[in-house]
Amino acid sequence: MNDKGMFGAPGTGDTSGFGGLVRIPASTGSSQRPYGSYFDEVADDLERAYPDFADAIERVVVDRGELTLYIKRERLVDVALVLRDNLLFEMCLGVSGVHYPTDTNRELHAVYPLLSLTKNQRVRMEVCVPDSDPHVPSLVEVWAGNNWNERETFDMFGIIFDGHPGLTRILMPDDWRGHPQRKDYPLGGIPVEYKGATIAPPDERRSYR
C-alpha cells in the first residue's frame, strides 16, 4: 500500500471514481517471531503436538492482535483435531468465505475463528483453494456446529466441503443459480429515475479505490 492520505486515487489525477480503478486486496506477508501476546505459546504448543507443523501451516500471520494460521487444505482436519483436543479450542465459531478473484489459484478463502473457553484464547484458521477446484474438507466431524455454517459458505461462495453430511443450500432457494456473495456475482438492482436524472444501481455506481 502506497496510498497517501485518505482521499484520491493514487497514481492518476482522477478523483472522480469513474477511472475504472481496480480493487486489489492486499496480501500481508508471514509474521516473524516473537508474535507477542499468547500467540507464541499457541504456535509452540501446536508445533509440539503436531510434528508436521512446518508442512501443514503455510503462513502464520499476526495482525491487529489476532493470530491467523494459513493451513493446507489436505491437513485441515488433522490440525483442527489437534487444536481442539490438545490446545483446547473447544469451539469453532463457524466459517466465513472470502472471494479474492485476483489471488490466482487461491481465489476462495475459508476462514474459521476458533475459541478456547478453557484458556480464553482465540485463533483463526484460514484455508485458500483455487476457484477451479473449490474443495475443502468438512469440519462437521470435529465441530458439529459447523454444519449450517459450511452450508451457508457453500451457498454463498460455492466452496464444496467434502464429507459434509448434507451439503445443500441453506439461505437461497434450492434451485438458485450461482453463488451470490462471490465478487463476480452482481448485486443487481435497477436504475432509479428522478426528474429526468437517472441513478445507477449500487454496484454500477462510482467506486473509489
Add this chain to the structure above:
Amino acid sequence: MNTFTDPYASSRETTEGTVFSVTGGDWDSLVTEIGATKEERVVVNMGPQHPSTHGVLRLVLELEGETVKEVRCGIGYLHTGIEKNAEFRSWTQGVTFVTRMDYLAPLFNETAYCLGVEKLLGITNDVPERASVIRVMMMEFNRISSHMVALGTGALELGALTPMIFCFREREKVLDVFENISGLRMNMAYIRPGGVAQDLPAGSLPKIRETVKELRRDFKDNEKLLIGNTIWMKRTEGIGYLDLAGCTTLGVTGPVLRSTGMPWDLRKTAPYCGYENYEFDVITATSADVYGRFLIRMAELEQSLRIIDQCIDKLELSEGQPVMVADKKIAWPAQLALGGDGMGNSLDHIREIMGESMESLIHHFKLVTEGFRVPAGQVYTAVESPRGELGVHLVSDGGTKPYRVHFREPSFNNLQSTAAMCEGSLIADIIGAVASIDPVMGGVDR
C-alpha cells in the same frame, strides 16, 4: 360423515406416501383419514408462517404419535443479502445495514460492526470514553428490550398471554429511551465508527433514571407471575436439555450456554467498550433446560439495570465531553441539531460549509460521498449480544468500502441445537425449546 368439503384441503398419493393439505376447519376429516392409513410415522410441516415458531422459521417434524423422532429446521425465508449489500456502500453506511440484521438487538449489531471497523483503523483506544459509556448504556437497555420480547413471546407461545402484555409494556419504556436519545425506536444507526452519532439530548439523564426506577419496579410483575408458577414449571422444567459438551460442539453461546453452569460472558471474559469498569454478575443456572434459561434472562434484567445505573453516574461526570473521535478524517462531519421541522443537519454546520469555508465543504462532500479509507487486513470482533456471541468478520482491501462483512450470528448457531434439544421429546415441547433459544430470524438469515 361431514357434509362440508373444503376445495383446498385434499390428499394425494406420492411415492413417499399420502400427502395431506390442511387448511384449517378440516381437522376432523384429516384425523379420520390419517387414522385409516395405519401409518405410525407422520411428517408434519410447521411454519414458516406459524404463530409459535418465533418468526419465519420452518420446522419439519417426523412424528410417531406425539413423540418427535426427527426435527429439521428450514431457514432462509428472511434472507435479505445485507452482507453483500454492505460491500457496495461506505464503511459508515454499513451501520445502517447491519442494524437491520437482528432487529431485536440493533445496537449490538452496530457496536460489533463499529468495533471491527475501529480495530481495522487502529483507533480502538481513541474512541472517547463518553462514547463508550453511551454505547454500554444503549446496549444494556437493548438487552432489556430484547429479553422482554424473548420472555414475552416465549410465554405467549406456551399459552401464557399476560406476561407478554407486561413485557411489551416494559419494552415500550425502553424504546422511548431509544427514541429520546437517537430519534428512532428500532434500527437506529446510532453507533458509528469512531463513536456515536450524537450526544445525549439535554436533560435526558433524569428521565433515564426515572425509567430505570420504573423498570425495576415493574419487572416484579412478571417474576410474580411466572417464577414458581406450577403450569409454567411443568412446561419448562427439564425441557430442551442441552449440556455443556453439546453447547461447545454446536457453537452455542449466550443464555443457553450459561444455563449449563458455564459462566461465559464476553463482557467479563473479553471486555470491550470498557465493560471491565462496571460491576455486574454473570448469571448462570445448572439445569440446562428451558426453565434455567428463563431464570437467566430474568436475572440478567437486573444486572443490566445495575450497569445502566453506573453508566448514568459516569455520564453525569462527563457532561460536555466529545462522543466522536477527534480525527476529522473519520468523524462524520454533519452535526445534528433539532430544528423547527425535526432533527437535521445543524444550521451552524450548514452555515460553515455553505457560507464560510470552501475547504469545509470539500471535506464534508468527500467524506460523505467517498467515505474514509480503511487499511487492508481482516479482523474478528465479538460482543455479548442477548443471544450470545455476536461476531463480525471484516475484511478490508484498503478502500472506502468493506471487502467482506460477515456476521457470526448467535441465533444462527444456536438454532442448530433444536434437533439436539427436541428429538425424543413431545411435540408441544419443541415450542418451549425454540423459544428458549430465542432465535431472531432476521439475524439467522441476514
